[in-house]
Amino acid sequence: MKKKFDCVQMKRLGAANVREQTATLTREQELRFWQERSQYLRQRQASLKAGGHIWADRIEAQDPVQFTERLRRTIERRGDS
16 A cells, blocks of 8 residues: 655655755845745744634645645655655
8 A cells, every 4th residue: 555645755855845945045045035934934823823724824825735746756856765
């Protein structure tokens, strides 16, 4: 039976996504990237605590399966798996 969800693969896919987003950034740009992502996370956590839906604050809600599949293809392309 094939696993429907692999947490290690998801971790690697997430890391590949971050590498892709930050690969060409300068040090200052990368610092700003992490500051903005941290602020987004705090806002998302506050929204969830207030009873909001996990995707409610996302401008472009993505299907988690499609998102994971896209990241998996990125890793396969790079040979990181």
